[in-house]
Structures are given as C-alpha cells and as structure tokens.
Amino acid sequence: xxxxxxxTLTSSVEDxxxxxxxxxxxxxxxxxxxDYCHMGHARSYIVFDVIRRFLKYRGYNVIYVxxxxxxxxxxxxxxxxxxxxxxxxxxxYIAAYFEDFDRLNxxxxxxxxxxxxxxxxxxxxxxxxxxxxxxxxxxxxxxxxIDRMTEDVGALSHxxxxxxxxxxxxxxxxxxxxxxxxxxxxxxxxGECIYWDSPWGKxxxxxxxxxxxxxxxxxxxxxxxxxxxxxxVFPHHESEVLQSEAFTGxxxxxxxxxxxxxxxxxxxxxxxxxGNFFLIRxxxxxxxxxxxxxxxxxxxxxxxxxxxxxxLEEAKKGYARLxxxxxxxxxRLGQPDGDPSGQDVARIAEESRAKFDxxxxxxxxxxxxxxxxxxxxxxxxRLMSGSLSHDELNQIMALYAHFSxxxxxxxxxxxxxxxxxxxxxxxxxxxxxxxxxxxxxxxSDLIRSRLKDxxxxxxxTKEGIKIKKS
RNA sequence: GCAGGGAUGGCAGAGCGGCUAAUGCGGCAGACUGCAGAUCUGUUUUUUGGGAGUUCAACUCUCCCUCCCUGCACCA
Numbered sequence: 001x002x003x004x005x006x007x008t009l010t011s012s013v014e015d016x017x018x019x020x021x022x023x024x025x026x027x028x029x030x031x032x033x034x035d036y037c038h039m040g041h042a043r044s045y046i047v048f049d050v051i052r053r054f055l056k057y058r059g060y061n062v063i064y065v066x067x068x069x070x071x072x073x074x075x076x077x078x079x080x081x082x083x084x085x086x087x088x089x090x091x092x093y094i095a096a097y098f099e100d101f102d103r104l105n106x107x108x109x110x111x112x113x114x115x116x117x118x119x120x121x122x123x124x125x126x127x128x129x130x131x132x133x134x135x136x137x138x139x140x141x142x143x144x145x146i147d148r149m150t151e152d153v154g155a156l157s158h159x160x161x162x163x164x165x166x167x168x169x170x171x172x173x174x175x176x177x178x179x180x181x182x183x184x185x186x187x188x189x190x191g192e193c194i195y196w197d198s199p200w201g202k203x204x205x206x207x208x209x210x211x212x213x214x215x216x217x218x219x220x221x222x223x224x225x226x227x228x229x230x231x232x233v234f235p236h237h238e239s240e241v242l243q244s245e246a247f248t249g250x251x252x253x254x255x256x257x258x259x260x261x262x263x264x265x266x267x268x269x270x271x272x273x274x275g276n277f278f279l280i281r282x283x284x285x286x287x288x289x290x291x292x293x294x295x296x297x298x299x300x301x302x303x304x305x306x307x308x309x310x311x312l313e314e315a316k317k318g319y320a321r322l323x324x325x326x327x328x329x330x331x332r333l334g335q336p337d338g339d340p341s342g343q344d345v346a347r348i349a350e351e352s353r354a355k356f357d358x359x360x361x362x363x364x365x366x367x368x369x370x371x372x373x374x375x376x377x378x379x380x381x382r383l384m385s386g387s388l389s390h391d392e393l394n395q396i397m398a399l400y401a402h403f404s405x406x407x408x409x410x411x412x413x414x415x416x417x418x419x420x421x422x423x424x425x426x427x428x429x430x431x432x433x434x435x436x437x438x439x440x441x442x443x444s445d446l447i448r449s450r451l452k453d454x455x456x457x458x459x460x461t462k463e464g465i466k467i468k469k470s
Numbered sequence: 471g472c473a474g475g476g477a478u479g480g481c482a483g484a485g486c487g488g489c490u491a492a493u494g495c496g497g498c499a500g501a502c503u504g505c506a507g508a509u510c511u512g513u514u515u516u517u518u519g520g521g522a523g524u525u526c527a528a529c530u531c532u533c534c535c536u537c538c539c540u541g542c543a544c545c546a
Binding site for chain 1: 471472473474475476481482483484485492493494495496502503504505506507508509510539540541542543544545546
C-alpha cells in the first residue's frame with residue numbers, strides 16, 4: 001500500500017505523489033520567536049519531524065525548511081519591555097528554540113530562513129504583486145487585493161468568499177479597499193525601532209508574505225508539502241496560497257497541506273491569554289524528552305491532544321514498558337551468547353516491521369504504529385522467558401532501532417553522567433548485595449527505597465541487579 | 471450564522487460492512503519473587519451518544535436529534 005495522508009486542500013486522504021520523483025520539498029511554518037516555545041510548538045514540530053523521518057525512510061530526498069518569524073508586533077513589544085532590540089530578542093529565543101528541540105530529538109531542518117535576512121525576496125515579491133495588479137499601496141502600507149481572487153478564496157478553509165465576507169468580524173480598516181484584503185507591507189509607526197526601506201517608505205513585512213517569499217526562494221514556485229498547526233489554515237495559509245499563486249501564476253502553491261491538531265490543557269484549548277500554557281523547558285524538568293515524544297505520538301496528529309499530569313504519567317509508563325524490553329535485550333547482549341530460541345525470530349520481527357510501516361503509510365498513524373511496537377514487545381517479553389542467541393537479540397534490537405529512527409524516541413538516555421556518581425552508585429548497590437546475602441532485608445529494602453526517592457530504581461532479577469534511572 | 475472535526479469498554483484512544491472491538495493505563499486473580507519491581511497468563515469488555523432507515527449482516531453506510539470541540543483576518 002502506498003503512502004497516503006490527509007490533504008487539507010482536498011479534505012481527503014490521498015496517495016502521495018511528489019511533483020518531482022523522489023524529491024520532497026517541505027515547508028513548515030515556524031515559531032514567532034518572542035518567547036520560549038510551549039508544548040503546542042513541541043507537538044507541531046515533533047509531528048512534522050516524524051513525517052519527515054518517515055518520508056526519508058521511504059526513500060525520498062526531503063528538503064525541509066522551517067522559518068523563524070523574527071520581525072513581528074509581539075517581538076517589538078517584547079523588545080520594548082526588555083529594553084533590547086527586536087533582533088536581540090529573536091536571536092535569544094532562536095537559541096532557546098534549538099536548545100529545546102535538540103533535547104526533544106527533533107532533527108535540524110535543512111534551512112531556517114528568517115524574515116530579517118530575506119527582506120530582498122519579500123520586497124521583490126510585494127513589488128511584483130503590485131505590478132501585476134494584485135496589491136496596492138495605501139498610506140505607506142501595501143495590501144493584497146482580494147477582488148481578483150474571490151474565486152480562489154477559501155480553497156483551504158473550504159469556505160466561500162461570501163461566507164467569509166459575512167463572517168468577517170474584523171473592524172473595517174479605512175485603508176483597505178475590501179475588508180478582506182490583508183497587509184503585505186506595514187508602514188512604520190512613529191517610534192518603531194526596526195524597519196526597512198521600501199518603494200512605499202519605511203516599514204516591515206506583514207505576517208503572511210514571509211512564508212511565501214522564503215518558500216519560493218528556497219524550494220521553488222511549487223512545493224510538495226506545506227505544514228503547520230490547524231490554527232494557521234485560516235487566514236495564514238489561505239493568504240499564502242492567494243499571494244503565491246497570484247505571484248507565480250502557478251497552481252497549486254503547495255500540493256499537499258498537512259495540519260496538526262491542537263494541544264489542550266485539561267480539556268481546554270491552550271492559549272497564552274488563558275495563561276494555561278506550558279513551556280517545553282518546564283515540562284522537560286519533570287519528564288524526559290522521550291516521554292514527551294511518546295506522549296505526543298501516542299495520539300494521531302490531527303486529533304486534539306490533551307495535556308494533563310495523568311496523560312504524561314501514562315506516557316511515562318507506556319514508554320517504560322518499551323524501554324524495559326530494550327534494556328533487557330541490551331543487558332543480554334552484554335552477557336555470553338545463549339542458545340537460539342527455536343522460534344523464527346527473523347520472521348516475527350519482519351512481520352512486525354511491516355505492520356509498523358503500514359500504520360505509518362496510513363496517514364502517519366503513529367498511535368497505530370506504537371500499538372504495533374507494544375504487540376511486538378509482548379511477543380519479545382514472552383520469548384525472553386527463555387533463551388535467545390545474540391544473533392536473535394540483534395534482529396530484535398534492529399527493529400527497536402527502526403522504531404526509534406522513525407518516531408525519534410530513543411531507548412537510552414544520552415550519556416552525560418559523571419564518573420564519580422556512577423561509581424558511588426555501584427558501591428551502594430554492592431553493599432546492598434552484601435547485606436542481602438546475609439538476609440538483612442531490612443537494610444537492603446531501606447537502601448532500595450532511599451535510592452528510589454532519588455529516582456533510581458533497583459530491581460532484583462534472576463540475571464542480577466538492574467538499575468534504572470528516571 | 472457559515473465551515474470543519476468529534477461522541478467507542480473504569481480512563482486514554484484505534485479500527486473495520488461480517489472474523490476475539492486494537493493498543494496503553496488502571497482494577498482484580500494467578501505464575502515468578504525473601505519482599506518489591508519487571509514480565510507473562512486470565513479477567514474487567516457481547517459493547518461502540520439517542521432515534522429511524524439501508525443490508526442476510528452496522529460500531530462501521532444514509533437521515534434526523536442531542537451534546538462537545540475548533541476556525542471565521544495576523545495564536546503551532
């Protein structure tokens with residue numbers, strides 16, 4: 001079965017067929033960098049990271065672009081508050097972005113264009129739109145004129161021009177010819193400290209134009225996949241389509257549009273105004289990145305995802321189940337080779353891989369794929385009640401590595417502990433073994449429970465002591 | 471108002487016109503264990519918001535109703 005997924009443009013699930021054979025040009029709307037990234041960003045970029053990983057696995061040469069919006073009202077406001085320049089603000093939060101998303105094991109994009117570094121392309125695009133009669137200057141600003149495109153309005157959000165016009169609740173801006181026109185270039189207001197020169201005077205770009213300009217510059221006039229959060233469908237992506245297609249004269253601007261669902265906090269929409277948002281860096285103080293990724297991928301990307309302590313705890317346990325199996329396999333690989341199981345381990349792994357891949361082929365159903373990982377794990381745990389050869393263990397491990405490559409969920413935490421503490425831990429565990437030998441269980445349990453308080457779990461098994469850190 | 475998405479077992483959350491309604495968490499029982507943990511087995515689960523219809527057969531298709539969520543001009 002070929003790879004297929006939901007395309008917002010056609011509101012149906014379609015087989016994937018890139019414009020150019022085996023090359024996928026993919027653009028994902030990045031954050032406005034005026035603050036630390038929150039869990040909503042985490043969800044979105046983890047989802048697109050997985051989509052990208054899977055496309056690569058399927059053999060496509062993926063060119064992945066994610067922008068940073070570094071010129072924006074909110075950044076200007078933040079800059080004023082913090083007494084810094086807007087670009088100092090954005091630079092700071094871009095650095096924070098990389099800290100957060102590196103920890104979350106999100107692969108780096110091929111390009112990270114920024115508005116402030118692409119002003120020429122943006123201005124060229126606006127100029128050309130004015131020349132072609134799709135945009136007009138008004139009071140130092142430039143607006144995209146909807147009038148020539150009314151037939152195309154609503155292509156993504158599946159609404160008619162009429163419906164949108166009636167529903168528009170924006171207060172009428174005197175400078176617009178049509179209330180649905182949107183701004184391409186904003187004239188500088190007095191006192192604004194960041195601006196660029198343009199044929200219409202000093203100003204800065206509107207929000208939508210940057211993505212079109214940078215996408216066209218880096219990926220060409222038509223791309224395969226354009227992604228972002230569900231909230232961007234309208235008006236942001238809608239506007240991108242209109243201005244890009246007006247500019248290039250080519251349709252479609254993007255062949256496939258993928259949108260991820262919202263993050264809810266205790267069943268309420270997460271929003272900055274409600275104050276119910278969580279920063280990635282705060283969540284990572286409580287849960288390891290693997291658990292956060294597991295949590296995100298345990299729900300299909302289009303559904304709402306409800307963030308709650310209970311949900312994260314559940315993710316933690318689910319992840320632990322998979323991780324326990326991997327830890328056991330690795331521990332056995334560190335021991336002398338055992339007898340083969342007598343089972344067709346290669347076949348079991350092959351079938352499981354096929355099911356996992358099929359789930360991913362079907363609209364990137366990560367939850368379904370994880371269900372398969374759990375099925376596989378149960379089967380492996382059953383096998384591990386007996387003997388397994390290193391060869392078999394390696395075959396099993398290869399499949400876990402595959403899960404990890406696609407989902408970006410690592411099975412072992414990145415190294416980084418210091419030698420002294422690990423030696424001390426070894427010492428404590430040795431002492432505990434000694435008192436256990438003497439059947440002084442009171443002391444051994446005390447040691448175990450005190451270590452547990454420190455997040456270190458000791459398990460006594462037939463094969464020896466297992467140490468786990470949470 | 472317009473548009474879109476939902477309502478599934480204690481909870482989270484899949485799927486499919488018929489086959490045991492995935493998977494995880496939780497509860498209970500059993501195996502293993504000094505205890506705990508991990509793991510395995512069984513159970514919780516004839517049941518899929520309400521009503522009507524199509525069909526040999528519907529959780530899955532159609533219609534109606536109720537309720538929830540989201541978007542409607544610069545929030546991923």
